[in-house]
Amino acid sequence: MSFLRLFICVTGVYAMFxxxxxxxxxxxxxxxxxxxxxxxxxxxxxGFLQSSLGSLxxxxxxxxxxxxxxxxxxxxxxxxxxxxxQHQASSPSSSRNDSLRSLLFxxxxxxxxxxxxxxxxxxxxxYISYPAMVLGKSCKLVPVLIMNxxxxxxxxxxxxxxxxxxxxxxxxxxxxxxxxKPSQGKSDASSASSIIGLIYLLINLAMDGILNATQDExxxxxxxxxxxxxxxxxxxSALLNLALSCVPLPYIPVLHPExxxxxxxxxxxxxxxxxxxxxxxxxxxxxxxxxGQLFIFETIQHFGSLTLVTVTLTRKLFTMLLSVVVYQHKLxxxxxxxxxxxxxxxxxxxxxxxxxxxxxxVIQEKEKAKIKVL
Numbered sequence: 001m002s003f004l005r006l007f008i009c010v011t012g013v014y015a016m017f018x019x020x021x022x023x024x025x026x027x028x029x030x031x032x033x034x035x036x037x038x039x040x041x042x043x044x045x046x047g048f049l050q051s052s053l054g055s056l057x058x059x060x061x062x063x064x065x066x067x068x069x070x071x072x073x074x075x076x077x078x079x080x081x082x083x084x085x086q087h088q089a090s091s092p093s094s095s096r097n098d099s100l101r102s103l104l105f106x107x108x109x110x111x112x113x114x115x116x117x118x119x120x121x122x123x124x125x126x127y128i129s130y131p132a133m134v135l136g137k138s139c140k141l142v143p144v145l146i147m148n149x150x151x152x153x154x155x156x157x158x159x160x161x162x163x164x165x166x167x168x169x170x171x172x173x174x175x176x177x178x179x180x181k182p183s184q185g186k187s188d189a190s191s192a193s194s195i196i197g198l199i200y201l202l203i204n205l206a207m208d209g210i211l212n213a214t215q216d217e218x219x220x221x222x223x224x225x226x227x228x229x230x231x232x233x234x235x236x237s238a239l240l241n242l243a244l245s246c247v248p249l250p251y252i253p254v255l256h257p258e259x260x261x262x263x264x265x266x267x268x269x270x271x272x273x274x275x276x277x278x279x280x281x282x283x284x285x286x287x288x289x290x291x292g293q294l295f296i297f298e299t300i301q302h303f304g305s306l307t308l309v310t311v312t313l314t315r316k317l318f319t320m321l322l323s324v325v326v327y328q329h330k331l332x333x334x335x336x337x338x339x340x341x342x343x344x345x346x347x348x349x350x351x352x353x354x355x356x357x358x359x360x361x362v363i364q365e366k367e368k369a370k371i372k373v374l
Contacts, residue, residue, distance in 0.1 A: 016292030043119035054234035111236030117207035127197025166345030177334025226297030
């Protein structure tokens, strides 16, 4: 049964996010319906669609798996810690309310970070190739480590700094060893565009690093389930994206790149009317993204983060290769070498984590054996 569950989780993550990646890259390319070609540039509407479906997916999962005695609201808000306390001494109502308000505020922080991080990742595709973005997104260890050192003054083992160095070298190789343009002027322009794309991607990764640190704090402090976090994060994010997309914002780079004072949702609806082919790409992007999150949280809950790291690492590698095949990207030998360096560094990190967890389990088993003897 455990193997079947793992097979379903891995298959779900692969299927959903491989399709999600193809749809995301399609949305970054021009849509040609008739004589006019336009690019989809409505990141807020895109975020609203995916967050809405993500919230509905998490709500459906929780409603189907909750205990018969629980209401849906109790299933959404009751953490494992509070659930255990119900069988012991009940905590005061005011204490539970304060804890819930604090937890909801943390969810809102995560939603804000996710809402503003996503447009930078999507905007980077206008300047760098999708394989380059996938490779960059595979390097979350770098911003997470940097944020922990800068914000929390934490120290890490030597191998982590070595992994970060390998990842940095691999990314540099991938970006620097691409095919050169025949014209010097075009080459300079291409280099400038790549720098802009990398800056956007770094901002996205920095926000993701802070987001992951906040999520870790929520899991440790409040002991919530992954589906509970998924529901509230996506709900808050959907409301934020909807509110921002309905307001006639002025020109804001990345967040609202359209000129004029028209609301983004109005412009997006007009784009869908002029380019009907975008609807299928939007539907695939939103549906696969929301279902993929469920498989991710299911994997974390039953098999741990190490298994998820391994699955996610190989999934991103196959996403990059699939993008090269489907959209016929031309990578040089140096770029393939850079990608190998990056995935090699991340694989070292996964191997060290696996070894550490195995050692910890061996020690725990020995301690259990001693207790039984006593």
